[in-house]
Every structure is written in C-alpha cells, then in structure tokens.
Amino acid sequence: MAATGSRLTRLDCRACCTSVEADRVAGTCPTCGHALLATYDLDGLDGRAWVADWPGRPSSLWRYRELLPVRRTDDIVTLGEGRSPVLPLARPDEGGPTLWLKDDGGLPTGSFKSRGMSVAVSRAVELGIRELFVPSAGNAGVALAAYGARAGRTVRVYLPERTPAPMKEGCRAYGAEVVELPGTLREVGGAARERERRSGAFDMSTLREPYRVEGKKTMGLEIYEEFGGDRLPDAIVYPTGGGTGLVGMHKAFLELRTLGLLERMPRLYAVQPNGCAPVVRALRDGAASVVPWEAPETIAPGLLIPAPFDSERILEAVRGSGGGGVTVTDRQIVAAVRTLASRHGVSASPEGAATYAAVPELVRSGAVRDGESVLLYNTGSGLPFSLASLERSVGVAGESEAPRN
Ligand SMILES: Cc1ncc(COP(=O)(O)O)c(C=O)c1O
Ligand SMILES: [Zn+2]
Numbered sequence: 001m002a003a004t005g006s007r008l009t010r011l012d013c014r015a016c017c018t019s020v021e022a023d024r025v026a027g028t029c030p031t032c033g034h035a036l037l038a039t040y041d042l043d044g045l046d047g048r049a050w051v052a053d054w055p056g057r058p059s060s061l062w063r064y065r066e067l068l069p070v071r072r073t074d075d076i077v078t079l080g081e082g083r084s085p086v087l088p089l090a091r092p093d094e095g096g097p098t099l100w101l102k103d104d105g106g107l108p109t110g111s112f113k114s115r116g117m118s119v120a121v122s123r124a125v126e127l128g129i130r131e132l133f134v135p136s137a138g139n140a141g142v143a144l145a146a147y148g149a150r151a152g153r154t155v156r157v158y159l160p161e162r163t164p165a166p167m168k169e170g171c172r173a174y175g176a177e178v179v180e181l182p183g184t185l186r187e188v189g190g191a192a193r194e195r196e197r198r199s200g201a202f203d204m205s206t207l208r209e210p211y212r213v214e215g216k217k218t219m220g221l222e223i224y225e226e227f228g229g230d231r232l233p234d235a236i237v238y239p240t241g242g243g244t245g246l247v248g249m250h251k252a253f254l255e256l257r258t259l260g261l262l263e264r265m266p267r268l269y270a271v272q273p274n275g276c277a278p279v280v281r282a283l284r285d286g287a288a289s290v291v292p293w294e295a296p297e298t299i300a301p302g303l304l305i306p307a308p309f310d311s312e313r314i315l316e317a318v319r320g321s322g323g324g325g326v327t328v329t330d331r332q333i334v335a336a337v338r339t340l341a342s343r344h345g346v347s348a349s350p351e352g353a354a355t356y357a358a359v360p361e362l363v364r365s366g367a368v369r370d371g372e373s374v375l376l377y378n379t380g381s382g383l384p385f386s387l388a389s390l391e392r393s394v395g396v397a398g399e400s401e402a403p404r405n
Pocket of ligand 2 (some may be wrong): 030
C-alpha cells in the first residue's frame with residue numbers, strides 16, 4: 001500500500017509534557033486530560049524542496065501530506081476539500097488596511113469543518129475506529145456525517161435544538177443519526193458524552209480528538225502558499241468558537257518557521273460576539289485560561305461556545321502570534337452578512353461575516369494600521385441561513401455595514 005510520507009512521530013500534551021504513541025487510538029492526554037497535539041519529524045524534511053513540490057500535487061489539502069497524520073494513501077477519505085479562494089475586498093474609502101477574504105464557504109459540506117473532518121475521519125479509518133459521534137453547533141456535524149458516510153462509518157450527531165434546520169437535514173441526508181438536545185453546545189456536549197460513555201463510539205469533538213486540528217492547520221499552510229513566505233498578511237481575523245482554527249493556523253506557522261520558511265508570523269485576531277466572548281475577555285484580562293461565559297447569546301451558532309475546551313492553547317496561539325481579540329454585536333454581524341453578499345458577492349455565514357464586522361474596531365483601536373494587509377477568514381457559507389430571519393432576530397431590515405477606516 002502506498003505511503004503518504006507523513007512525518008508524524010507522536011502525540012504530545014503541551015500542558016504536562018506527556019507523550020503518547022501516535023498509532024494507537026487516543027483522545028485527550030491520559031495524564032491531565034488536556035489536548036494532545038501531533039508532533040512531526042521536521043529535521044529530515046527539506047522545507048524549500050517540499051514547498052517547491054506543492055504546485056504539481058492534487059488540488060486539495062492532501063498536498064501537504066508530509067505534515068498531516070495519515071500514513072497510507074488508501075486510508076484518505078476526501079471530498080476534494082481545501083484550496084479555497086483568497087479574494088481581494090474593495091474598500092469603501094481610501095486609506096486603511098488592504099482587505100482579503102479567504103472563503104471556505106465553497107468547501108465540501110459548506111464550511112471549513114470539512115478540513116478537520118477529512119483528516120480526522122481518515123485517521124479514524126487508519127486506526128480501525130468504526131463508530132463516531134460529535135456534539136456540534138451544526139457545521140461539524142454535517143461534515144462528520146458526510147465523511148463518515150464516505151468511509152462507511154456509523155455516525156451520531158448531537159445538535160442544540162436551535163441549530164438551523166438545513167444543517168439538521170444535512171446530517172440526516174448523509175445518513176447520520178441526529179439527536180437534538182436543549183441548551184448550548186456546552187450542555188449538549190456534556191449530555192452527549194454521558195450518553196455515549198459505554199457505547200464504544202469515538203468522540204470527534206474538536207481538541208478532544210487529536211487530528212481535526214491538523215486539518216484546520218491547512219488553513220495556515222494555504223495562506224502561506226497563496227501569499228508566499230515574504231508577503232504573508234500582517235493580520236488574520238478569525239471567528240472564534242472552539243478556537244481550533246486559531247490553534248491550527250498557529251501550529252502551521254510554527255512548523256513552517258521550524259522548517260526555515262517563515263520569518264514573520266501573521267498576528268492572529270479572535271473575533272467573538274459581545275454576547276459570548278470568553279476568549280476575548282481572557283485575552284483582555286491577561287488570564288491563563290478562559291472563564292465560562294454566563295448566559296451566552298448570539299445569532300452565530302458556531303460562536304455560541306461559552307467555555308472552549310483547552311482554552312490555554314487558544315490563548316497561547318493568539319498571544320504567541322502578537323495578535324489579540326475583538327468583539328462585535330449581532331447587529332453588526334447581520335449587517336456584514338448583507339454587505340458581503342450585496343457589495344462583494346460573497347455568501348458568508350454569520351460567523352465568517354463577524355470578521356468583516358470587526359474591521360472598524362481593529363482600525364479604531366490601532367490593532368491594525370493603514371497600509372497593512374488583513375485577511376478575513378470566512379469559515380462557512382451563508383446558504384443555511386435566511387438573511388431575512390437573521391435581520392428580524394436583531395430588529396433591522398436591509399442595513400449594510402462597511403468597514404469604515
Ligand atoms: C462557520 C463557523 N465558523 C467558526 C466556527 C468556530 O470555529 P473554531 O472552533 O475553530 O473557533 C464554527 C464552529 O462551529 C463554525 O461553524
Ligand atoms: Zn497532559
């Protein structure tokens with residue numbers, strides 16, 4: 001069977017330095033319960049030759065296979081995910097930062113979650129796991145259902161009752177069993193883990209499973225490939241829920257730096273709605289970990305995460321990059337959904353639109369300066385959402401919002 005050339009060596013816990021054998025089924029750290037992250041043998045990899053080889057490779061995230069955890073090509077479960085477009089965004093005024101938008105809305109299953117699930121389901125296949133479950137705000141469930149279907153695995157998805165109907169239907173259409181429960185993802189996750197305790201099914205929750213973050217790492221690798229090492233954006237603005245995207249992109253930039261390919265790391269900015277901003281609050285308070293957000297509320301389902309798992313890693317990623325945090329209101333998010341569609345032709349999820357809504361505050365606060373280049377990450381398509389009902393839920397109609405500089 002053909003080998004991918006993966007340079008995966010082991011799994012490491014950053015909290016307590018426990019190392020775990022990579023080729024056995026593993027969830028969280030057996031010593032302290034924090035996340036396990038994949039370590040690769042980068043010493044023997046010639047970074048420049050590796051990058052020079054990318055253009056001739058398949059147009060999916062599997063072109064980065066040496067820094068992905070799957071060992072055998074036959075185990076790869078793919079729907080052609082990755083390689084999403086980076087679009088310039090016209091600015092309403094002169095001056096201010098140059099804006100780019102990386103659009104994952106066109107990826108398989110309509111969001112960036114396909115990146116993590118392609119890699120994690122492939123690894124589950126490789127390690128012989130047959131039954132998978134995930135508590136999800138919607139997109140991760142749809143992605144697991146699709147990749148699980150392709151891999152012939154049994155999938156159960158636990159969704160908050162208020163998840164958009166197209167996402168619930170999407171999971172069912174891919175053949176997953178859907179369990180709807182009350183509360184936010186925090187309560188749903190707790191209940192799901194309790195129910196699954198003796199089922200033998202594997203928990204695919206982000207960072208409780210070591211490989212989804214490796215798939216999300218490819219967001220950083222693609223940004224590197226798109227811009228080149230010497231012209232990377234000064235800042236990347238990311239809609240933060242569970243925070244795995246930030247951890248993944250930071251890991252990408254660290255690995256590229258170890259390979260001698262990166263001089264300057266983009267600053268990572270976490271955007272959260274002001275009704276649920278535990279990561280931004282922890283960044284502002286200089287806290288070592290996140291305190292759960294009381295009474296969380298937002299129209300962006302993927303950002304309704306009051307207590308992200310292993311928040312130390314998220315804070316480390318943002319601080320290590322020299323970035324920060326910013327909040328936006330639901331009203332600004334909905335206006336940004338409208339503007340991205342009507343002015344830029346981009347169908348953005350409320351989560352992705354939050355990054356556009358954050359630009360004026362990033363400029364006003366001086367976090368981003370005139371002449372810098374800023375990449376906004378649209379993590380998902382707007383298609384599962386009705387703009388009219390988003391507008392009704394924040395009490396406005398037809399309002400656009402431009403990033404004013
Ligand atoms: C569209 C969208 N954007 C962003 C997020 C949050 O991503 P992360 O867990 O990487 O912070 C989610 C999570 O559900 C999502 O569905
Ligand atoms: Zn540990």
